[in-house]
Amino acid sequence: MTLARVEDRRLVTGRGRFVADLVEPGCLEAAFVRPRVAHADLAGLDVTVARSMPGVHAVLTADDLGGVDDVPALFGGDDLPPWRPLVVDRVRHAGEPVACVVADDRHRAEDAAGAVVPDLRELPGRPDAATALAADAPLYDGHRDVVLDQELGEPVAEATWADAAVVVETDLRQQLLAPTSLEARAILVRPEPGGLTVWCSHQYPHALRDGLAAALGLDTGAVRVVVPDVGGAFGGKSPTFPEYVVVAVAAQRLRRPVRWVEDRTEALWAATRGRGQAQRLRMAADAEGRITAIDLHVDAAIGAHPVGAGIPVQTGLAASGAYAVPEVHARIRAVLTTTAPTFAYRGAGRPEAAYAVERGVDLLARRLGLDAVELRRRNLVRDFPHDTPTGRRYDSGDYAAALDRALELLEPDTWRAEQARRRDEGGRPLGVGVACYVERSGGEPGILEEYAVVEARGDGGFVAGVGTSSTGQSHETVFPALVAGVLGVAPDRVRLVEGDTAAVPEGHGSFASRSLQMGGAALHGAAGALVVAARERAAADWGVDVAHVGWDGGTLRSGERETSVAALAPLCAEHRFSSPPAFPYGVYGAVVEIDPELGSVDVLRLVAVDDYGTVVDHGVVHGQTLGSLTQGLGQALYEDVPLDADGVPRLEQGLLDYLLPTAAEIPPLRLDETAVPAPDNPLGAKGAGEAGCIGVPPAVVNAVADALDGVPGADPSLLAMPLTPATVWNALWGGAR
Missing domain, CATH: 3.90.1170.50 (Aldehyde oxidase/xanthine dehydrogenase, a/b hammerhead)
Incomplete structure (x- = not known):
């Protein structure tokens, strides 16, 4: 629809x-x-x-x-x-x-x-976690600079590392990003x-x-x-x-x-930042390409105030990626720095995890001499529900089907043939990269619930109230249609009320891709409860058993008796929906070409296959995918909050210094979806707002690293986001030609 x-x-x-x-x-x-x-x-x-x-x-x-x-x-x-x-x-x-x-x-x-x-x-400033950890005195008297130090999963056994056929280690950087929404923060207060x-x-x-x-x-x-x-x-x-x-x-x-x-x-x-992590990744695999261990250490620069101290924990919770790995351990430290506070930004911890894991998988594949796609296929989670060593329970999925569909769209064999031709005959370096991801939607305990109420009015209309709050996600379109579908009436008979604490007494807003998964499910339940309440009221008025009262688009009937729900107004029903989180997933692929003279990266094709469970409105979901995909490209290629040695942003020219992708930078896209319903949600829906921010960066960086593999003397380990021409040129030529 x-x-x-x-x-x-x-x-x-x-x-x-x-x-x-x-x-x-x-x-x-x-x-x-x-x-x-x-x-x-x-x-x-x-x-x-x-x-x-x-x-x-x-x-x-x-x-x-x-x-x-x-x-x-x-x-x-x-x-x-x-x-x-x-x-x-x-x-x-x-x-x-x-x-x-x-x-x-x-x-x-x-x-x-x-x-x-x-x-x-x-x-003296302390712009990053390493500088802050080395400082002589804390940023706040009487308080530690490390405001969170949490381990997830059990430490990997030393025997696992010793027995592995291959162990790879790498340091990775997640740069600070500015969640640059069209409208910045704004408030008006009337006493x-x-x-x-x-x-x-x-x-x-x-x-x-x-x-x-x-x-x-x-x-x-x-x-x-x-x-x-x-x-x-976008979380900010x-x-x-x-x-x-x-x-x-x-x-x-x-x-x-x-x-x-x-x-x-x-x-x-001064507004919040996103990302901002220094990562140390270690991964092991056996000779057949089975990943046996992942260890991820994260030092997150959370800025001067710990409003977002818990966000990096999401990175540790997602450290298994899409893979069935027996031993996974993550240590997450949130460190105060002299920068603006770091908080949620589209994906909030999951892009950071996917980037680390997917870069590590490519490194393992190179060391083992295996195709990177085949290595992924051998390790994908197959059986659901799946419990990860870091405490997540993946609810449902068919990860291999998403991978197969992504490969159909990417056509890697065609690009590999062109890559081989260029390496033999000359031409711009070309690379192919793939990334799998799993993310969490709905939130964490404490917000894994939502409130809704649906009321029948005397004029024949309905009012649907819900505790979410739209920031552009098409609630006015989707939610009335959803309620109308349950009631069997036209959507224009349903008026949505949200974003008003006087009209809707409780709620948890819209973030963590929870609007439809939680708010939509709550409305679905409230609309169903209204039908039940109307049938019960009519049954009581007519002195019949409720089983003998039917509902047909707001009309109630029992034998020869008939009335409208408007005649029973005011009549309302509340519903509080709660469930575990859901776990959307997908596979992204990229083909890139590098200009060796300039170091610039041209994305020739970008493929995305996402699984959001049951999709209620394909147009809205397509728009969400395009938006998050564009922001993922921004992180991979352009965006970075440049800081001086103390943490002062070097942004004197505003958006001339902080680069954002425009329509001109969007590459040829091929997008598709698979659909394995969420088992804990009456709609079967999983969150759909953050996928591109998670899948695009590792796919693009893996593609650039793959392109550099064919250049004598190039060093892919020097790559770091954003892949500016200077960064790529340095990785190509080692800083001196």
Whole structure:
């Protein structure tokens, strides 16, 4: 099924309502003072001039926030350092806010922010995990820099390494990425008697409600969060951010609505990052190509605040990849650094794991003299459910079928023949790469549930409420159609309500590819429960057994009796759906060509075969695949947050310094799906939002490494993402021609 998107008419005709579009009488605008130093003691702030400037209503510093609590961590932890809304005594990453100016408009606010003079005493930075681990003193007094140190699976036995036919080891880098959504962060807060109404570009409105209430000392019922249209998120809009707390305080103090809309410079300097791992991989195999052990050590640079400390654990949990490996061990350390906080970014830990494992499989194949595809085939998980040594239970799948279909689309034999011809006769180096992946969708314990309610109205329509929150995933189209399918009515009779904590009392938002898998299943259950409730009400009214009451598209019948569900209104039914996580999977393939003079990489073909379980709307899923695939290309070839020796981003020219793939960089694509239903979900659905970010990078890098294998003197071990021309040229020629 592919439906015409209901949202599109509003969005493409400029009638969308984003936070920046909202009109609130008397609304003031906020701007933040953000020093461009990575690490410094803050000895003082001179705000005298700023406070006297025309149109300025307030200049807030940490001294003005007495009684305001620390910013709450989204996924808590023990003994975490405090995250204050504004810097108290020390700046710990470039762009960390030290003051907030509130003025009549953004122009006056920014002018006044530029007049605030911070007295800074710079300190040595620690831009990565290795530097932080070697530092003489912790980033926070009384707190360890390693805020998480977790092992998954049992350590690999020494005999396993000793008995292996081949053992490979490699160091890998996952660069820091900027989740560059079209709309950056944005919030508008209107004070109410005893509380607040908040509009925010957000993924998790109920958590934001709870976070703001906790920081401000309010009852959760006193805070209403509404999520209007959102211009993308990719994981980076789930936390309660310091800026949100400060804007809420300003609105309370000034008794006026206050809005903050992050600009692109702020987003590149101070918003959350993705990835950021230093990996050490060790893998073993026997002479027949059976992988016998995987050991993965990860030091994750999580930035100056541990809001994302748990994200790297996902890498350890996924360290088996798509393979049945008897011994798998991962050690994950989350390390504080003088960079902006690292948090979830599309895939959140699983791309990092897939990259490590799939690069390792290619290294094993080369050492064993085996075809890399054949090595994968010999080790794929075949029987389900499958329990991994790191504690995952893969629910269902046919990994070999996905591999076979990907090879049909990739046509490796044709490309291998061309590769051999070029190596014999001359020509640009050409390479073929493949990568398998398994990911987790739905979330982890604590959020593996979702709430929904469906109500029949007296006008013959239905209202469906769910605890998810759209950031562009076509909820307005898919969810009403799903509910309508259960009720047997036309989709236009169903109105969706979500992203409003006053209208939907509980929920866990949209991230971890959970919208359909959890929210859709909850709506499916609520719609079914409404049918049952209507039949029971009619049976009671007519004095008949409920088994004798039928439902037909909102009409209830029993013998000669007939009524509509509208006549029983108001009538509603709730449902709370919970299940284990699901495990989508797939196979990606790439063919690349390298310009040996420039070091540039041209992707000649990119193949993706994904299994998302049962697909409800193929058009939406295709769009999700294209979007994540493009972001995967960005990581493989272009994107990197460049830092100086202390951790200050070298992004003076914004998106001219942080490169993103455009439509011109999208290679010829061949996309397909297999469909093994999820056994724990009534829809059979698994998450579909993150696959390309997981499968593309290892497939492309493996292809480039394969191309270099045919170049005398080339060293594929020098490859590291992003594969810039300089990086590839250096791997081709060893840094000197």
